[in-house]
Amino acid sequence: xxxxxxxxxxxxxxxxxxxxxxCDYTNxxxxxxxxxxxxxxxxxxxxxxxxxxxxxxxDGRFTVFxxxxxxxxxxxxxxxxPGDSAVYFCAARRRLSGANNLFFGTGTRLTVIP
Amino acid sequence: xxxxxxxxxxxxxxxGQEVTMRCQPILGHNTVFWYRQTMMQGLELLAYxxxxxxxxxxxxxxxxxxxxxPDATLATLKIxxxxPRDSAVYFCASGADTDTQYFGPGTRLTVL
Numbered sequence: 001x002x003x004x005x006x007x008x009x010x011x012x013x014x015x016x017x018x019x020x021x022x023c024d025y026t027n028x029x030x031x032x033x034x035x036x037x038x039x040x041x042x043x044x045x046x047x048x049x050x051x052x053x054x055x056x057x058x059d060g061r062f063t064v065f066x067x068x069x070x071x072x073x074x075x076x077x078x079x080x081x082p083g084d085s086a087v088y089f090c091a092a093r094r095r096l097s098g099a100n101n102l103f104f105g106t107g108t109r110l111t112v113i114p
Numbered sequence: 115x116x117x118x119x120x121x122x123x124x125x126x127x128x129x130g131q132e133v134t135m136r137c138q139p140i141l142g143h144n145t146v147f148w149y150r151q152t153m154m155q156g157l158e159l160l161a162y163x164x165x166x167x168x169x170x171x172x173x174x175x176x177x178x179x180x181x182x183x184p185d186a187t188l189a190t191l192k193i194x195x196x197x198p199r200d201s202a203v204y205f206c207a208s209g210a211d212t213d214t215q216y217f218g219p220g221t222r223l224t225v226l
Binding site (some may be wrong): 020029032036041042043044045046047050089091093095099100101102103104105106107 | 147149157158159205209215216219
């Protein structure tokens with residue numbers, strides 16, 4: 001039972017344009033959301049996060065938006081660069097429960113075309 | 115530059131053999147996680163430890179998988195006996211009881 005879903009396995013974007021990666025979740029107990037980026041032959045690395053008390057968090061070219069009513073979050077990358085080409089995983093946590101474990105989606109492979 | 119290390123990076127074995135994967139968490143981190151990456155499920159949590167105590171191993175097939183932390187600098191994931199369906203990349207991650215987990219480079223396991 002996949003509680004975090006990334007329905008687009010892949011996305012291609014031209015360099016300089018906006019990349020939008022989407023993520024849906026089913027568990028209303030999730031209160032903290034993260035995006036991880038993964039290059040081939042490496043482990044995932046933390047990119048950006050958002051608490052459920054916010055609807056937007058921005059860090060440089062990366063912005064995460066959270067729509068709690070729709071149980072949907074998205075990651076915007078502007079402008080996209082070839083170095084952003086990687087697999088992006090969405091993850092969620094039940095922070096208030098005290099549990100540290102994250103629930104991950106299946107990932108979206110982003111390709112930024114020069 | 116503190117990192118999570120995992121050994122071996124690659125392992126090819128035959129069905130029925132025992133496989134042991136090792137992880138050295140970042141010094142000072144008190145939570146350790148084992149994940150398996152598959153195409154269909156993405157990153158699945160297998161087990162996690164806090165202060166070396168197992169807190170959740172519900173994602174792990176109990177009959178063949180076992181996870182331990184003999185000490186604060188070593189976590190192990192063992193599969194016995196291994197099966198072809200266990201072929202995947204296994205990641206270890208550690209954290210300091212915060213939201214961010216730091217992942218190792220993974221062990222790519224192939225069971226023939």
